[in-house]
Every structure is written in structure tokens, then in C-alpha cells.
Amino acid sequence: MSTQTPTPAPAAVSTDVIVETRNLGKIYRDFWGRKKVQALKSLDIEIRRGEIFGLLGPNGSGKSTTIKLMLGLLFPTSGRAFVFGKEATDVAKNERIGYLPEESYLYKFLNAEETLDFYGRLFDMPASVRRERAAELIQRVGLQRHRRRQLREYSKGMTRRIGLAQALINEPEFLVLDEPTTGLDPIGTKEMKDLILKLRDEGKTILLCSHQLADVQDVCDRVAILHQGELKEAGRVDALLKVQDVTQIHAKGLSEEAKSKIREIIQQSNSELLKMDNPTTTMEELFLDIVQQSEQRPGARSVGASN
Amino acid sequence: MRLEPNQFWTYWEWAFDQRGFLYGGILALILAVLGFLVGYIVATIKHGPAEGFLVVAKIIGQLFTADLPKMSPRRIFAMAKLSFKEALRSRVLVVVAVFVVAIMFAGWFIDPKSDNPAQLYIPTVLFLTNMLVLLMGLFLSTFSIPRDISSKIIYTMVTKPVRPTEIFLGRVFGMIAVGTLTVSIFGLLSYVFITRGLQHTHEIEVMPTDTVAGQTTTYRLHSHTFTLDEQGEGVTDVVKGHRHIVKKVGDKLVVSSQIGDLEARNPIYGKLRFTGRDGEDSEGINVGSISEYLKYVEGDTLSSAIFTFTNVPKDLFENSVTFDMTLDAFRTYKGDIVTPVGGIYFFRSLDGAVETERFGFKVKEGVIDQKTIALDLKSVDGKDINFFTDIAPEGSFELVIRCTDRGQYLGMAQADLYLRAKEKSFEWNFTKGFISIWLQMCIVICFGVMFSTFLSGPVAIVATLSVIVLGMFGWFLDDLTSGELPGGGPVEALIRLPLQSGSVSELDLGSPVVENTIRAIDKGILFSVGLLKNALPNLYDLGTTEFVTYGVNLFEGLLARHLTIAFGYFVMTSIISYFFLKTREMAG
Ligand SMILES: Nc1ncnc2c1ncn2[C@@H]1O[C@H](COP(=O)(O)OP(=O)(O)OP(=O)(O)O)[C@@H](O)[C@H]1O
Ligand SMILES: [Mg+2]
Numbered sequence: 074m075s076t077q078t079p080t081p082a083p084a085a086v087s088t089d090v091i092v093e094t095r096n097l098g099k100i101y102r103d104f105w106g107r108k109k110v111q112a113l114k115s116l117d118i119e120i121r122r123g124e125i126f127g128l129l130g131p132n133g134s135g136k137s138t139t140i141k142l143m144l145g146l147l148f149p150t151s152g153r154a155f156v157f158g159k160e161a162t163d164v165a166k167n168e169r170i171g172y173l174p175e176e177s178y179l180y181k182f183l184n185a186e187e188t189l190d191f192y193g194r195l196f197d198m199p200a201s202v203r204r205e206r207a208a209e210l211i212q213r214v215g216l217q218r219h220r221r222r223q224l225r226e227y228s229k230g231m232t233r234r235i236g237l238a239q240a241l242i243n244e245p246e247f248l249v250l251d252e253p254t255t256g257l258d259p260i261g262t263k264e265m266k267d268l269i270l271k272l273r274d275e276g277k278t279i280l281l282c283s284h285q286l287a288d289v290q291d292v293c294d295r296v297a298i299l300h301q302g303e304l305k306e307a308g309r310v311d312a313l314l315k316v317q318d319v320t321q322i323h324a325k326g327l328s329e330e331a332k333s334k335i336r337e338i339i340q341q342s343n344s345e346l347l348k349m350d351n352p353t354t355t356m357e358e359l360f361l362d363i364v365q366q367s368e369q370r371p372g373a374r375s376v377g378a379s380n
Numbered sequence: 381m382r383l384e385p386n387q388f389w390t391y392w393e394w395a396f397d398q399r400g401f402l403y404g405g406i407l408a409l410i411l412a413v414l415g416f417l418v419g420y421i422v423a424t425i426k427h428g429p430a431e432g433f434l435v436v437a438k439i440i441g442q443l444f445t446a447d448l449p450k451m452s453p454r455r456i457f458a459m460a461k462l463s464f465k466e467a468l469r470s471r472v473l474v475v476v477a478v479f480v481v482a483i484m485f486a487g488w489f490i491d492p493k494s495d496n497p498a499q500l501y502i503p504t505v506l507f508l509t510n511m512l513v514l515l516m517g518l519f520l521s522t523f524s525i526p527r528d529i530s531s532k533i534i535y536t537m538v539t540k541p542v543r544p545t546e547i548f549l550g551r552v553f554g555m556i557a558v559g560t561l562t563v564s565i566f567g568l569l570s571y572v573f574i575t576r577g578l579q580h581t582h583e584i585e586v587m588p589t590d591t592v593a594g595q596t597t598t599y600r601l602h603s604h605t606f607t608l609d610e611q612g613e614g615v616t617d618v619v620k621g622h623r624h625i626v627k628k629v630g631d632k633l634v635v636s637s638q639i640g641d642l643e644a645r646n647p648i649y650g651k652l653r654f655t656g657r658d659g660e661d662s663e664g665i666n667v668g669s670i671s672e673y674l675k676y677v678e679g680d681t682l683s684s685a686i687f688t689f690t691n692v693p694k695d696l697f698e699n700s701v702t703f704d705m706t707l708d709a710f711r712t713y714k715g716d717i718v719t720p721v722g723g724i725y726f727f728r729s730l731d732g733a734v735e736t737e738r739f740g741f742k743v744k745e746g747v748i749d750q751k752t753i754a755l756d757l758k759s760v761d762g763k764d765i766n767f768f769t770d771i772a773p774e775g776s777f778e779l780v781i782r783c784t785d786r787g788q789y790l791g792m793a794q795a796d797l798y799l800r801a802k803e804k805s806f807e808w809n810f811t812k813g814f815i816s817i818w819l820q821m822c823i824v825i826c827f828g829v830m831f832s833t834f835l836s837g838p839v840a841i842v843a844t845l846s847v848i849v850l851g852m853f854g855w856f857l858d859d860l861t862s863g864e865l866p867g868g869g870p871v872e873a874l875i876r877l878p879l880q881s882g883s884v885s886e887l888d889l890g891s892p893v894v895e896n897t898i899r900a901i902d903k904g905i906l907f908s909v910g911l912l913k914n915a916l917p918n919l920y921d922l923g924t925t926e927f928v929t930y931g932v933n934l935f936e937g938l939l940a941r942h943l944t945i946a947f948g949y950f951v952m953t954s955i956i957s958y959f960f961l962k963t964r965e966m967a968g
Binding site: 101141144145146147148164165167168170172174176177178179180182183187191192194195196197236239243 | 447534
């Protein structure tokens with residue numbers, strides 16, 4: 074598994090804020106207005122232009138809720154969310170946004186071309202532009218061979234791909250991806266990650282949430298970790314993962330002899346060898362750690378503004 | 381078929397003289413205020429009074445600053461096209477097959493002994509079309525938005541720059557397109573069904589001679605008689621609502637297909653007034669007839685019924701003036717029941733200076749009696765006059781009817797006498813009948829989509845169905861809200877119930893203040909229900925089947941009025957839907 078450290082965000086990153094949430098909270102109520110569940114508690118985050126922002130958290134921690142609030146699909150019960158400096162419920166912001174929902178919610182009776190044509194029209198794109206964009210995107214997500222088939226015949230991964238194409242139809246400045254890699258095979262996952270990085274390099278801002286911690290670690294510049302609707306940790310991925318006084322040694326093709334030499338050196342320098350084995354995904358450790366701590370001591374953690 | 385007086389108002393008469401626009405405007409205003417209040421109350425519960433007001437103001441503001449001006453035809457078209465495709469791909473056109481089967485069944489059951497088969501065929505197909513099309517509109521319109529929401533497809537839609545107005549319009553237009561297609565197919569099939577069903581001819585059974593009229597063979601339980609003129613041509617008598625043309629070809633007689641069963645008479649109505657026994661103005665005599673419109677003139681007096689026609693176009697009449705009348709006779713003594721009551725009619729110029737000779741007639745009760753007079757005729761004092769030069773120079777004139785039998789009465793309403801101008805095309809009339817159905821369908825679709833913006837599919841169906849049922853039987857509410865019910869309004873009735881007080885006696889609670897308060901509350905309730913009734917479409921009034929069935933040209937003015945009313949409902953449902961879509965949490 075690749076453990077490529079994310080390249081620090083390009084220098085071009087300005088301090089432009091794309092999304093800002095202030096004290097954002099959401100309580101789901103039933104028909105009678107009785108409280109069912111507090112899905113999100115006073116969330117404050119900022120997503121800046123040109124970065125890939127990851128939203129992490131266990132199932133039911135409020136990731137999708139946060140995304141829906143940012144898109145105006147839900148109305149906050151407290152606080153506010155701003156996208157491009159406008160209220161999240163403002164329709165005009167959608168011109169510059171692309172959204173891939175948790176599952177691809179698309180019309181099953183349309184084929185790939187018709188789907189993209191339909192969404193293109195919703196952006197008021199003239200026919201020639203729509204045709205061009207549709208062809209390009211179908212190519213990009215690798216659905217050329219299936220572009221005339223109704224979506225009801227699509228496999229899960231194919232549905233995911235057309236969902237992504239749909240999200241990109243307007244060349245959005247800000248892309249919201251809810252679990253983009255679920256349902257994709259390893260090659261598809263790799264392609265998706267490459268695509269996300271490429272889009273970032275094109276200057277787009279991306280918000281994604283995922284359970285695939287490795288994916289997040291691979292692509293995200295900054296992450297926020299949610300648990301039970303509360304923000305537990307936020308910051309740059311490289312900073313979060315760097316444990317200051319621990320050194321990990323990764324090597325390839327070491328002989329037993331070399332290994333014992335290394336142990337010696339560590340002993341000589343009065344240090345203690347913690348472990349030396351195939352590294353686990355470090356993001357996973359961080360994640361499990363936070364969830365564990367949070368379960369012991371519920372409540373919002375003061376979030377170090379590690380930048 | 382008896383037309384109601386309101387049916388032959390012209391469009392502008394309805395709009396201004398009868399205050400159609402004014403009442404529409406008032407209703408719109410009241411609904412707007414009510415809507416605002418309800419919205420404000422809901423917002424206050426959620427956000428508190430001050431914030432709530434801001435929220436409502438903002439939504440209304442956005443309607444005019446963004447959601448209306450920034451609408452895009454392309455987006456609306458996209459949504460409409462989608463609805464259209466969705467409907468076709470879910471095979472709504474199966475309804476066409478249902479229709480075909482239904483009319484085939486109906487074809488078997490149409491009574492061959494009927495006096496006028498056309499008058500059975502036409503209402504059958506119109507009724508079937510009406511029911512199927514409204515049902516289709518009902519199911520199409522109420523399910524699409526709830527399905528989008530429950531399948532969460534709405535997420536990908538409303539995160540595009542789509543405005544609530546566009547969602548409503550797109551859906552409505554798409555479904556109307558499906559409906560238009562269906563209605564057109566039904567219309568064509570119906571036309572073929574009717575013309576094929578009526579199409580027939582006869583052979584010659586008895587050759588006409590100088591003394592004996594010719595007779596056709598009996599086919600479909602009827603035969604015709606006919607005579608020929610010198611050219612060897614003739615027309616049969618009218619049987620079962622039609623005639624045939626008989627023509628000599630070589631030395632054989634050929635009978636044509638039937639004519640005259642599918643017609644679109646073009647009636648021109650006048651205004652009716654009455655004069656009393658000495659010629660003074662009067663209301664006409666009420667003999668306690670069932671129809672509230674029927675008024676009578678007294679026999680052997682100057683008592684007259686006067687129809688005033690204005691600006692009748694000359695070119696609608698060729699060599700004669702033809703009119704149809706359907707009169708009622710009221711006998712104060714039985715006399716000889718076989719001899720019909722007699723009357724006279726004559727034409728008079730508007731200033732009364734010129735009168736034509738008197739034409740006598742015998743009443744054919746309840747049957748359309750057709751009268752034709754030549755344009756060149758005699759005046760009452762025996763001079764040769766021309767109808768359009770002397771009687772009606774501007775096309776305006778009076779037609780006076782009197783009863784000649786002492787002690788007997790002739791009764792009529794405004795709709796019972798009309799001039800017959802040149803026939804209009806049956807096909808166009810038939811089309812207009814389908815346009816009426818189409819309009820009803822559009823209204824149902826608007827309501828269905830509106831309900832589906834805030835109700836789930838099944839509930840929206842029930843709500844829309846209620847609108848249809850109330851709309852078809854709206855006359856029930858008419859009675860209810862006119863306030864003329866014995867036993868008073870709802871509150872009074874509730875109080876009478878435990879008191880076991882009969883509904884005929886006055887309510888007596890011992891305190892006039894309480895009684896008056898109850899009556900005032902009842903008035904308020906009935907007024908509100910009356911209002912609500914007007915907010916719901918009266919589909920019964922929008923029905924025009926009778927016009928097509930009885931071969932009367934459906935006035936363009938009436939159709940235009942229906943169109944305007946339908947447009948009113950379209951605007952109303954659009955605005956209500958806007959507020960619901962705008963304030964609805966799509967992922968909630
Ligand atoms: N429409 C809803 N009505 C009521 N409760 C809801 C609704 N949607 C989400 N919730 C609740 O809100 C909480 C957060 O849900 P959310 O979907 O945001 O989680 P998530 O982090 O996206 O989880 P997952 O990783 O499983 O997608 C959960 O407890 C969920 O049950
Ligand atoms: Mg989720």
C-alpha cells in the first residue's frame with residue numbers, strides 16, 4: 074500500500090475560505106417536533122481554497138449531516154454554514170459546486186449520456202458544450218463502453234463513476250465527495266485518488282469523507298475527525314500523524330544481521346526500541362485512538378490549530 | 381340540452397360585466413393574505429415572532445428578486461423532458477390500451493334502438509376520455525416529486541442551480557405534455573370510433589313514383605323515405621338524427637352515407653325580456669315551473685316574450701333566417717289535449733317602426749322546433765321588405781312571441797330560442813370538447829404536483845382525488861354555502877342536536893345575543909367554506925360534453941373563460957408549491 078506523504082499543498086494556496094461553519098448544529102426531529110437525535114454539535118471548521126479536506130469519523134458520527142448542511146439539503150438547527158461567503162441555502166452557490174452523494178442518486182431509466190445531458194441542462198449549458206463535456210467525462214471516468222446503457226443495469230462501481238461524472242459536469246470550483254471510493258475496486262480506488270489529486274492540482278477545492286483511512290491519508294491535506302457529532306481533532310495530516318518523539322524505521326531487504334545491528338545502535342544511544350515491524354496505517358491508529366479517548370471522556374476536545 | 385344563461389356570456393361580458401376578473405382578483409388577494417398568515421404563524425413557531433417575520437419576508441423577497449427572474453427555460457425544459465421520459469418509460473401509454481378496450485366494450489352496449497346513436501356515442505367517448513385522463517393526471521402528478529425525495533434523487537437535483545419554481549414548472553409541463561399526447565390519441569381514436577360506428581347506408585326498397593314516396597331498406601333498425609326532384613336528386617327524412625342523399629346515377633338510385641348526425645350548430649342568443657297583458661314591461665309570469673329560468677306569457681293578450689338580438693353578422697345568413705325554439709306550454713284548462721297550444725311570432729326593428737307579418741305556430745313541447753323565414757318577406761301592413769335592410773339594418777332586431785290561446789301560457793328561458801347561423805365544423809367542436817377535458821387534466825396535474833410538494837405520494841393522491849370529487853360535485857357545496865339551509869349553519873345544527881330541536885323552528889336559547897353570535901359564527905364559517913370552494917376548481921362547470929353531444933358549437937368565449945380559470949389555478953398552485961419547495965428540507 075502506498076504511503077506517499079501528501080505533498081504540502083501548493084504554495085499558491087491562498088487564505089481564501091470556501092466553506093465556513095460557525096457553531097453549526099443539527100438536531101433531527103420527528104414529525105411532531107420531538108428530538109430524535111443530535112447529529113451535529115457546534116461545529117466550527119474552515120475549508121480553504123485549493124485544499125483537499127477530509128471529514129473522518131465512525132458510522133453515524135455526522136459526516137453526511139455536515140455535508141448536507143453545507144449544501145443546503147438540511148437546515149441547521151443552530152449556527153450557520155457559509156459557502157463561497159453565501160448562506161448555504163442559497164441556490165446561486167450551486168453553480169460552482171459539484172456533489173457526489175453517499176450513494177449515486179440518479180434516474181435509473183436514463184443512460185449515461187442522457188444523465189449528463191440532463192444535469193448539463195440544469196446548469197443552463199448550451200447543447201454543444203453539454204455534448205463536449207459529457208463525452209469528455211465519460212472518457213474520464215471510464216464508461217465509454219457503457220454510455221448507452223440505462224443506469225439500472227449498472228454495477229455499483231459503474232454507478233459510482235457516473236455519479237462522479239455528474240458531479241464534475243459544471244467544472245466545479247468546490248467538489249464535495251461523500252465516500253467517493255466505496256464500491257470501487259482497487260484499480261478504481263487508485264484512479265479515484267489520482268483523479269482527486271489531479272483535480273486539486275487544477276486548483277479545485279475538495280471536501281471528502283470516507284472510512285478508508287488509508288485513502289484519506291493518501292490524499293487529504295487537512296482532516297477533521299468527528300465522533301458522535303462532535304469535532305475531535307482537526308489539522309494538517311502530516312502534523313497530526315507526526316508523533317514528535319517516536320521514530321519509525323522503515324526499510325526494505327534488511328538482513329537479520331543488519332537488524333540486530335540497528336537494535337544495538339539504539340541500545341547504545343540509551344534509547345528504547347519500541348517496535349520494528351511492518352507499519353500499520355498510521356491514520357488508522359490516530360483514528361482509533363481518538364475514538365477510544367472520546368468514548369472514555371465524551372465532550373468536545375480542544376482542537377489544536379495545527380496548520 | 382338547455383344552456384344556462386352564464387354559458388353564453390361572451391368572454392368580456394364574463395370578465396368585466398359579470399366581474400369575473402374582479403372576483404378572481406379578490407379571491408387571489410384573500411388567499412395571499414391567508415397564505416401569508418399561515419406562513420407567518422409557522423415561522424413564528426419555529427423562529428419566534430420577529431425572526432419569523434424576517435424569514436417569511438425573505439422568502440417572498442427571493443421569489444421576486446431571484447427565483448422568478450433567474451428562471452431558465454432550459455432548466456424547465458430539462459425537467460419537463462425528464463418527466464415526459466419518465467412517464468413514457470414507466471409505460472403510462474398502457475392507458476391507451478385500456479381506452480381502446482373500454483370503447484370496444486362500450487360499443488357493444490350502445491343501444492341500437494336509440495333515437496339518436498350519435499348522442500350516445502359522443503358522451504360515451506368523452507366520458508371515458510375524461511375519466512381516464514383525469515386518473516392518469518392524478519397518478520402521474522402525485523408520485524413524481526415524492527418519489528424523487530424518497531429515492532433521494534432530489535439531492536443531486538437541488539444541489540444544482542435549480543430553483544423551486546423550475547421544479548414545479550418542469551414537472552407540470554412535462555406531465556401536461558404526456559397528457560396532451562394521450563388526449564390527442566384518445567381524440568383521434570374516439571373520432572374514428574364515432575364515425576365508423578355511425579357510418580352506414582341503405583339500399584332502395586321501394587322505388588319512388590309520382591304518387592308514392594321512395595323507401596330505403598331497413599338497416600340498423602331504421603329506414604328512410606324520400607322523394608326525388610326533376611334532376612333525380614333527393615334527401616331522405618330525418619330518422620335517428622340523420623338523413624341520406626339519394627341520387628340517380630344512370631338508371632340506378634344511389635343512397636349516400638348518413639349526413640347531419642355530427643353537427644355543430646352555431647347558435648346566436650338574444651336577450652330575453654317580457655311584457656305583461658297590456659304590453660307593459662314585466663318579469664314574465666312564474667307558473668311554479670321546475671326550472672327557475674322558465675317564465676311564461678299569457679295567451680290572447682299583449683303579453684309577449686321579446687328576444688333582442690344585437691349586431692348579428694349578416695354574412696352568417698344566406699337566403700333565410702333560421703331559428704330553433706323549444707317552448708313549454710302551461711294549460712290552465714285541459715281543453716282538447718291533442719291540439720297543441722298555438723302562438724305567433726314576428727320580427728320587429730329595434731325602434732319598433734317596422735314589423736313583419738305574423739307567423740303562426742303550434743307548440744311542440746320539449747322538442748326543438750326549427751323555423752325558417754326568407755330574407756325577403758312582407759311587413760305587417762303588407763309591404764315587401766327585406767330582413768337586413770328594413771328590420772335589422774345594423775344586425776340588431778327583436779323577435780316577439782305571443783300565445784294565441786286564451787287561458788293558456790307559453791313558457792321559455794333565454795336559452796330556449798336562438799338563431800342558427802351557418803354551421804360550424806363538427807371536427808372543431810369535437811376538438812374543443814377534448815380541449816375542455818385537457819384543461820381539466822391540466823388543473824388536476826397542477827393540484828397533484830402542488831400536493832406532492834408537501835405530502836407523501838399516497839396522501840397527495842387522496843388530497844387530489846378529493847379536489848376532483850369536490851370539483852365534480854361542487855353543486856353540493858353551493859347549496860351548503862348559500863346559507864339557505866333549514867336549521868342554520870354548522871354551529872347552530874350542533875346546538876340543535878342535543879336540544880332535539882326540529883330544524884324548522886327558530887333557534888331559541890333564551891338570549892338573542894347568544895343566538896345572534898351563533899348565527900354570525902355560522903355565517904363566517906359558511907363564508908370561509910364558500911371561499912375555499914372557489915379556491916378549488918369546479919370541474920363540473922368546466923365540462924362541455926353536452927355541447928358536443930347535442931351538436932351545439934362550443935362558444936370560443938366559454939372556452940377562453942375556462943382557459944383563464946385554469947390559468948388562475950396554475951398560478952395559484954405554482955405559488956403554493958413554491959413556498960413548500962422553498963421551505964422544505966430535502967434531506968430531512
Ligand atoms: N434523516 C434523518 N433523520 C433522523 N436521524 C438521522 C437522519 N439522518 C441521519 N440521522 C442520524 O444522524 C446521525 C449522523 O448521521 P450521518 O448520516 O451524518 O452519519 P455519517 O457520519 O455520515 O455516517 P456513515 O459513515 O455511516 O455514513 C446518525 O445518528 C443518524 O442516525
Ligand atoms: Mg454518511
